[in-house]
Amino acid sequence: MILIVDDKPENVFSLKSLLEQHSFTTDTALSGEEALKKTLRQAYALIILDVQMPGMDGFEVAEILAGSSNTKDTPIIFLSAVNTDKKFITRGYFSGAIDYIVKPIDPEILLLKVKTFNKLYEQNRELNLVQQHLKSEIEFRKIAQLKMQEKAQELHSILESIPQIAFTATTGGTIDFVNDKWYAYTPSTHYFPASHPDDPHIMEEWKKAVLAGEPMELETRIKTNNQSHFRYHLLRAIPIKEEGKIVKWVGSFTDIEEQKQAIKKKDEFLTIASHELKTPLTSIKAYVQLLGELIPTENTAKPYIDRTLLQVNKLDTLINDLLDVSKIESDKLQFELTPLNFDDLLNLTLDIFHKIYPSYTIIKKGNAPVSIKGNAVRLEQVIINFLTNAIKYAPDSREIHVLTELQNNQLHFAVKDFGIGISVENQQSIFNKFFRVSESAPHIQGLGIGLYICSEILKMHHASFGVKSEPGQGSVFYFVLPVIDNHQ
Numbered sequence: 001m002i003l004i005v006d007d008k009p010e011n012v013f014s015l016k017s018l019l020e021q022h023s024f025t026t027d028t029a030l031s032g033e034e035a036l037k038k039t040l041r042q043a044y045a046l047i048i049l050d051v052q053m054p055g056m057d058g059f060e061v062a063e064i065l066a067g068s069s070n071t072k073d074t075p076i077i078f079l080s081a082v083n084t085d086k087k088f089i090t091r092g093y094f095s096g097a098i099d100y101i102v103k104p105i106d107p108e109i110l111l112l113k114v115k116t117f118n119k120l121y122e123q124n125r126e127l128n129l130v131q132q133h134l135k136s137e138i139e140f141r142k143i144a145q146l147k148m149q150e151k152a153q154e155l156h157s158i159l160e161s162i163p164q165i166a167f168t169a170t171t172g173g174t175i176d177f178v179n180d181k182w183y184a185y186t187p188s189t190h191y192f193p194a195s196h197p198d199d200p201h202i203m204e205e206w207k208k209a210v211l212a213g214e215p216m217e218l219e220t221r222i223k224t225n226n227q228s229h230f231r232y233h234l235l236r237a238i239p240i241k242e243e244g245k246i247v248k249w250v251g252s253f254t255d256i257e258e259q260k261q262a263i264k265k266k267d268e269f270l271t272i273a274s275h276e277l278k279t280p281l282t283s284i285k286a287y288v289q290l291l292g293e294l295i296p297t298e299n300t301a302k303p304y305i306d307r308t309l310l311q312v313n314k315l316d317t318l319i320n321d322l323l324d325v326s327k328i329e330s331d332k333l334q335f336e337l338t339p340l341n342f343d344d345l346l347n348l349t350l351d352i353f354h355k356i357y358p359s360y361t362i363i364k365k366g367n368a369p370v371s372i373k374g375n376a377v378r379l380e381q382v383i384i385n386f387l388t389n390a391i392k393y394a395p396d397s398r399e400i401h402v403l404t405e406l407q408n409n410q411l412h413f414a415v416k417d418f419g420i421g422i423s424v425e426n427q428q429s430i431f432n433k434f435f436r437v438s439e440s441a442p443h444i445q446g447l448g449i450g451l452y453i454c455s456e457i458l459k460m461h462h463a464s465f466g467v468k469s470e471p472g473q474g475s476v477f478y479f480v481l482p483v484i485d486n487h488q
């Protein structure tokens with residue numbers, strides 16, 4: 001907006017009309033005092049100022065405007081009846097643009113000057129806006145950087161205080177901080193400590209995790225600079241995300257040598273104990289079986305012999321399971337896979353099961369008279385395990401469903417019970433060694449190895465397997481095996 005200042009209303013009117021005809025917006029003042037008041041409330045792109053006015057003249061007004069921070073840069077065009085001394089005009093008015101026009105006014109020249117000043121004003125305004133924006137952007141970045149530095153420092157002090165070896169890395173996986181303990185294992189700040197030659201290469205595993213953007217967990221042996229023997233460590237690294245984007249990685253190595261040794265000792269003990277127990281138990285079983293056959297059915301001792309045999313069989317299964325676990329641990333669980341008819345195998349297994357647990361009803365749904373490649377003894381072991389669990393963990397039910405189905409040349413087998421069920425959280429762990437959901441059935445005994453053995457057997461059959469369950473709604477344990485062509 002342009003402010004026209006003149007004490008003569010007719011002059012003001014003609015200037016206003018001229019400028020508005022050319023699309024400029026205008027404001028007017030009939031004295032220097034009025035003009036100053038207006039500049040306090042409103043910023044103008046240009047002030048056209050008559051020099052000769054009663055009271056405060058144009059120069060005085062210009063000097064005051066030059067002294068105020070609001071108006072010091074506002075350009076002024078003086079309208080003067082006489083040729084004005086330039087020195088006088090510039091007095092106290094250095095910073096703003098200034099010009100003058102001699103009366104009578106030549107409208108074309110006035111318009112040209114107004115346009116130029118107006119353009120300058122617009123450009124200035126835009127520049128100021130850009131500058132302001134830049135300034136606040138710089139401020140914002142400075143604050144953000146400072147906050148990041150503070151956060152990083154906080155994280156580094158935490159990592160220095162923990163007993164583990166710890167590090168942080170950039171989004172791309174370059175290590176950018178290591179704590180003091182790190183240097184006991186490697187002098188390098190950028191490379192991981194060297195792992196045992198038989199263990200996975202840490203750097204390769206690390207690159208894979210960074211590429212996938214997934215947390216990493218790796219058991220590996222590393223050693224300190226001045227020791228010759230390696231100790232097991234658990235390397236854990238997690239990506240730190242902000243607004244869904246990875247901004248950093250934090251990782252640590254925890255010494256797990258003692259746990260590893262304890263597990264090894266426990267495994268060794270279990271192997272030795274089960275081997276030592278197996279031999280006498282085999283003899284006991286044979287003698288009890290013999291006794292059972294020798295004693296006539298009507299003998300009062302007969303039920304006791306039968307019960308003894310039942311318990312001996314349970315003990316035998318337990319010891320066999322423990323032996324299987326130690327075989328799995330030492331990679332010695334081996335068996336052959338041969339083509340076999342799944343329905344035959346299932347019917348035979350259900351017969352055996354029915355003899356042991358005659359009071360349970362097994363409802364068989366579906367048929368699968370197809371060939372699969374498997375080991376009959378081991379698959380029977382898996383099915384019996386699923387069925388025994390279906391009894392154990394469904395104390396109020398006497399019914400079990402066994403389902404077989406063919407889908408896309410795959411055999412789907414499932415055992416469904418109506419028991420206590422398993423929470424989603426626990427479903428992830430039940431196939432792990434020694435895992436038991438103790439809180440849901442504290443009175444039911446077990447070692448938590450049956451499903452672990454099943455999972456290993458099924459893996460060796462290249463089968464997929466799992467459980468579907470809800471607490472209180474029963475469970476469905478299943479496996480899926482590829483069907484083979486009978487001619488294979």
Ligand code: ADP
Nearest residue numbers: 389393421430436437446447448449450451475
């Ligand atoms: P165990 O029965 O000796 O504990 P398993 O390996 O067979 O060992 O089973 C592991 C755990 O899975 C069990 O302790 C139990 O908590 C849970 N589980 C297994 N089968 C079932 C089932 N049918 N219903 C509910 N929970 C089950």
